[in-house]
Amino acid sequence: MVRGLRIPSVDPFLVWLAGTVLAASLLPAKGQVAAAFDVAADLAIALLFFLHGAKLSRDAIMAGIGNWRLHLLVLASTYLLFPVAGLLTVRLAGGLIDPLLAAGVLFLTLLPSTVQSSIAFTAMARGNVAAAVCSASLSNLLGIVLTPLLVGLLMQAGGHGGAAGMDSVKTIATQLLLPFTAGHLLRPLIGRFIDRNKAILQPVDRSSILLVVYTAFSAAVVNGIWHRVGPEDLLVLLLASSAILTLVMGWNALAARLFGLPRADAVVLFFCGSKKSLVSGVPMAGALFAPAQVGVVVLPLMIFHQLQLFLCAWMAARLRREGDAQAPAVPMPPRGEAEALARASALGLPIPEECRPGVVANLDLLAAHARVLLGEGKP
Structure with missing residues (x-):
């Protein structure tokens, strides 16, 4: 059967995300209302990372942890290749975009990989799901420490703003690392409930992100984000995101061949090594940047997030069709x-x-x- 070109469906969460930005632009939270939203956003972030810790399955990690060469390649892509691509892009962009937007472009390249979508796309493309679970989870676990370190090293040294000493370290430890650790330690008690009710708990994840985005963009709107960010800036951000994603995906596809990875592992490297997490990125931006800067800083991440979902959905469908075509024919019983x-x-x-x-x-x-x-x- 001949299949035509398929356009990936739009994730409803992206629509909600765009609607939240629009709501913050038209009706930003101010004064005491903004202060209340700040407290609610902090609590939502803590709950979000608590649930991520509780959902981290040790059995799934142990099932794929032996594939150390693949995991090192994924981590190298996430924390070495991406930052290099970000630095090059910011350097080439020069004065084309606002310096704070350029900081946001660099910041998104320092984030960990996604978990849910990386695993979903790997499964869709007939990849090694156990290894994807391990790689994506390891990336997020290390990202709680590595991302703030990279922000301090690359962004402060390059004059892009970012983390400010012990205050940021304390915020990361108490708002992200402590809830994550507590959730994982409590997994023996609540893990079965979490696994059984993923469909119910998913709205908690997404509503937490929407709350943080609304709070961040409200502060950004009050400080004049749409007076400093125009359509030409959004176009430059889209082009920059496309360049970074193309470079990383192309290198990961080449690296899979150079290192002789089997097809199932090559799929893991392609998806886990080419994604950046909005779920982790928005809370980390809130912890690492001044409240008035967060909305501008996460704008490149939101654009990149939507682009990676569309492109990865298309690539996963294509890889699945190629895998099915290469699979040996199943002999039918005689009739x-x-x-x-x-x-x-x-x-x-x-x-x-x-x-x-x-x-x-x-x-x-x-x-x-x-x-x-x-x-x-x-x-």
Whole structure:
């Protein structure tokens, strides 16, 4: 069957995200209301990282942790290749965009990989799901420490703003690391409930992000974000995000060949090594930057996040079709007495005449079930 070009469907969360930015632009929180939203956002971030810690499955990590070469390649892509691409992009962009937006571009390249979408796209593309769980979880776990360190090293040294000493370290420790650790330590007690109710808890994840985005953009709007960010800036951000994503994806595809990774592991490197986490990035920006700067800093991340979802969805569907095409054909059981006798003769297996009706009936039944499993018939 010939398949045409498929346009990835839009994640409803992206629509909610855009609506939240619009709401903050039209009705920003001010004064005491803004202060209340700040407290609520801090609590939401703590809850978010607590749930991430509780959802981190040790069994899944142990299942894929032995593939150390793959995990090192993913971490190198996330914390070495991406920052280099970010520094080059910011250098080339020069004075084309606002310096704080340039800081946001660099900041997004210092973040950990995503978890849910990386695993989902790996599964869709017929990749090594156990290794994807391990790589994405390890990336996020290390990111709680590595991202603030990289922000302090690369952004302060380059004059892009960012973390400010012990205050940021304290915020990261108390608002992110402590809840994450507590959630993971409590997993033996609450892990089964978390795993059974992922569909119920997902809105908690997303509503927390929306709350933080609204709070951040409200502060940014009050401080004149849309007076300093115009359509040309958004276009430059889109081009910069496209350049970074193309560079990283291209290198990861090449690295998979250079290191001789099997196809299933190459898929993991491609998706886990090419993603940046909005879920981790927005709270980290809130901890590492001044409140008035957060909305501007996370704007490049939001653009990059939408771009990576569209492109990765398209690539996952393409890789799945390629994997299905390369899969060996499944031989169907013979149908009817003539086919059964011919197949038996080719295999050198005689079928006694008195057994033929029963053998043929069983083979017909097996063939019917096989067609149902392959999607070629009705159950």
